[in-house]
Amino acid sequence: MTTVKVDPSAAARERTARIFIDTFATFSTGDCLLVRTPDCVQQFAPHSIAPPPMSNSAFAAHLAHLGEVMSSFPLTVKEMIDNPAANQVLIWATASPLWLPSVTGGVGRSSEDSEEIDWAYTGEYMFLLSFEDGEAGEDGKGGKLKRLERVIEFVDSKGTTKLYGLMQKARRILRGDKV
Known part of the structure; x- marks a missing residue:
């Protein structure tokens, strides 16, 4: 008989x-901070288009900033790889924003003063999550958590440039500017 060992740290x-x-689907800063150590840093790559590393408070502000033009930015996981030796998880995902109706509905726009905007976007992302040693908390459902010490987010550089442009247009629309 074969015995399978369950690794509680992997779970x-x-x-x-x-x-x-x-957290990308809900923009919940509470959940975001629940899984991070107090000094967790989120770094972005490639450096050529990425913002500087973000502390917990800066990343929470980043989520809030996204929530000003999107109702959600849900990630679809293509692959998740656990590396117990390094105490890391690698996530390969795609994401497509769900824009606020006030953005895509064209508040403040008319066909005479603005172009038609293609809001479709799907970006590809990789997240390298590095964890603290030991389990440090619970998820509210009785499950143990390992908090994040560091996140490296690799963004789709070509796609992210398009996303930044769409976000700028969305902000102009919300201000009532012509796009």
Whole structure:
């Protein structure tokens, strides 16, 4: 008979990774901060188009900033790889924004003063999540968590340029400017 060992740290890493992923769908800063150590840093790559590394408060502000023009930015996981030796999880995902109706509905726009905007966008992302040692919390459902010490987010550089442009247009629309 074969015995399978269950690695509680692997389950905690996956649970934390899932909560991290879900924060993009909900923009919940509470959930975002629940899974991070107090000094967790989120870095972005490639450096050529990425913002500087973000502290927890800066990343929470980033989520709020996204929520000003999007109702959600849900990630679809293509692959998740657990690396117990490095205490890391690698996530390969895609994401498409769900724009606020006030953005795509064209508030302040008319066909005479603006172009038709194609709001479709799907970007590709990779997240390298590095965890603290030991389980440090619970997810509110009795599951153990391993908090994040560091996140490296690799963005789709060509796609992100398009996304930044769409976000700028969305902000102009919300201000009532012509696009």
